[in-house]
Amino acid sequence: MRITVNRNADTPIYLQIKNQLRDMIFSGVLPVDFLLPPERSLARELGVNRSTVIKAYQELKADGLADSHVGKGTVVLPQTARVPAAADRYINPLPWYQLFTESITASHDTIISDIMARTGRDVISFAGGIPAPGLxxxxxxxxxxxxxxxxxxxxxxxxxxxxxxxxxxxxxxxxxxxxxxxxxxxxxxxxxxxxxxxxxxxxxxxxxxxxxxxxxxxxxxxxxxxxxxxxxxxxxxxxxxxxxxxxxxxxxxxxxxxxxxxxxxxxxxxxxxxxxxxxxxxxxxxxxxxxxxxxxxxxxxxxxxxxxxxxxxxxxxxxxxxxxxxxxxxxxxxxxxxxxxxxxxxxxxxxxxxxxxxxxxxxxxxxxxxxxxxxxHYERHVARLRQEYAGRRNAMLKALDKYKVPGIGWNKPAGGYYIWCRLPDNIVRHKLVANAAKRGVVFLPGEAFYPDGTQGDTHIRLNYTFAEPEQIDNGIKYLLQAVKETTCANYEEECQHALKPLV
Structure with missing residues (x-):
């Protein structure tokens, strides 16, 4: 067993001794039940005080690497953590949800990641607040x-x-x-x-x-x-x-x-x-x-x-x-x-x-x-965006008017990214998302923007900056086709159930 002591190092000598013994135990150089040298003997060999070796051995005991017995000395203990588990042993799945904090467990809304995922060549997206990539x-x-x-x-x-x-x-x-x-x-x-x-x-x-x-x-x-x-x-x-x-x-x-x-x-x-x-x-x-x-x-x-x-x-x-x-x-x-x-x-x-x-x-x-x-460059770029986005806003407003269905309404924003669109009162809102998606159009339902989540089902948010200008007309046409299809006239039984009075 070879231990070296560096008296010029910042690490205390007792920790130098302890760390080297620990490494030898982990590597198997010092096997289980190996009898460590007596404190006086090791102290004399290393040229240190006996108290220094005693402290090193105490550190090994505190880490569960060694133990002392009266009349036997200090011996190396078995390291059970190093024994591999049996191949056929069943390990219970970790119960992750029990470990999460209450605040993160309650927060399960994935709306932002869903918006990021709803883009692609086959999708006309009015959902995300995303700048025009072409600009x-x-x-x-x-x-x-x-x-x-x-x-x-x-x-x-x-x-x-x-x-x-x-x-x-x-x-x-x-x-x-x-x-x-x-x-x-x-x-x-x-x-x-x-x-x-x-x-x-x-x-x-x-x-x-x-x-x-x-x-x-x-x-x-x-x-x-x-x-x-x-x-x-x-x-x-x-x-x-x-x-x-x-x-x-x-x-x-x-x-x-x-x-x-x-x-x-x-x-x-x-x-x-x-x-x-x-x-x-x-x-x-x-x-x-x-x-x-x-x-x-x-x-x-x-x-x-x-x-x-x-x-x-x-x-x-x-x-x-x-x-x-x-x-x-x-x-x-x-x-x-x-x-x-x-x-x-x-x-x-x-x-x-x-x-x-x-x-x-x-x-x-x-x-x-x-x-x-x-x-x-920034000032020139923003000036260009104002012109381009105004054109896209106007294209969407024109398409909304062109394909308008009864009961629908909207605002004309003076800037920004969005048109806030009111749906007909007789819309079956949860069917609208699916019907629009079948036509390759996505948008953001209005209830996401209300703190209590119980309002906003009569509105949708339409972004006009992300879609290409030539997509906007088709996207609004398909969306309003879906709106027309998703009125209570086409879901009469479901609407009657939804509107049944409470008595």
Missing amino acids: YPVAVLEEIQAELFRTAGQELFLHSPVEGCYPLRESIVQLLRQRQIAAAAKDIVVLSGSQQGLDFAARIFIRPGDTVIVEEPTFFGAIQIFRSAGARVIGVPIDKDGLRTDVLEALLVRHKPKFIYTLPTFQNPSGISLSLQRRYELLDLAYQHQLPILEDDPYGELYYDTTPVPSLKALDRHGYVIYLSTFSKALFLGLRVGWVTAPPQVLAKFAHLKQMTDLHVNTPAQLLLDAFIRRG
Whole structure:
């Protein structure tokens, strides 16, 4: 048995002895029942104090590798973990669902992954909030990336600050100024998409049992995140001017929420924008009740008629608004780069969670975006999107009017991604999804956007940015054929059962 001691090492000598004995036991060099040298003998051989060897043996005993017997000394114990199980031994399946936390068990909605899967050549998808792939500025980004490989070198693959690369934050400041938001680079934390911002806000502010106020309808991803954090999600109805502040005021008194979540500009799914008057009313209520506002603004740059009114963050003079935005809607989802600007106390918590979650946003994407913005490509690209998406919106509105069926209605959004479409009252909604899918058309049912899940069955959300212009007319034609087929006139028995009065 050969043990070496390095007196210049940082590892204590007793651990050096213990570790070498442990390795010999595991490797089989020291078999079961092997008698280890007496403490005095090993201490003399290694030139160390006896207490050092005693401590090494105690560590072996604590790990279940050896045991001492009076009159026999210290012996190596059998290592049962090293004995392979019999080939025919039955192993019970691991009960995974019993191990999950309550919050993750309750969250089983797969709507986002389902949307991502519902794309393909044989499908006309009006379901996802996805930018048009044909408009991606691939050539420009390829040129910038090639240049970065030549000039940035190793920096391209190094870590970046938790808050994000400073040059990119400076570029985001310029974008915010165009939105009338005053901020400095230090006021920004770069995120892995605004969805991460929603998750961080939930983790920062929500305790189980807290209440969060949202618009009704609202983004289903936010509903999922807030509920997973244990929040009770309360909806406030909207009208043509956005969130109804008259209803909100009573709810604030009754429920005392942690914060208000809102998409005030080209709202998802309705496409409605909160009027300027309502924005001031919402801010005034927040000030009165000392309530933060979480403003989600992924679509504000995509206006097609007139420039939208200033964001809540631009109007806020008292630091109540936490502002989230993203590059996913103006560029493409694969980037996963968004940002938050908020009061310094809040930003510090976002940065702390960013560090714990994934350290920082990937460096190549940040450097690529920074160069794309600084060279004016971003502004030109967004201008092109406004023109292209306005054309696709108009094509969908024209098709809806062309193939219109009785009882159907829709809004004309001034920007964003979506048309919020009302179905006939006599529709059998759960049959509509299947009938449309048979025709190769997918959309998003309205109930996904309501906190209680019991409303919205009279609406569907139609995205007009992802489908090619030539697909939109056919897609709407097939969809409205499915609507016509799925009315109670064609499912008379089922509708009679559904409408049977309770007495």
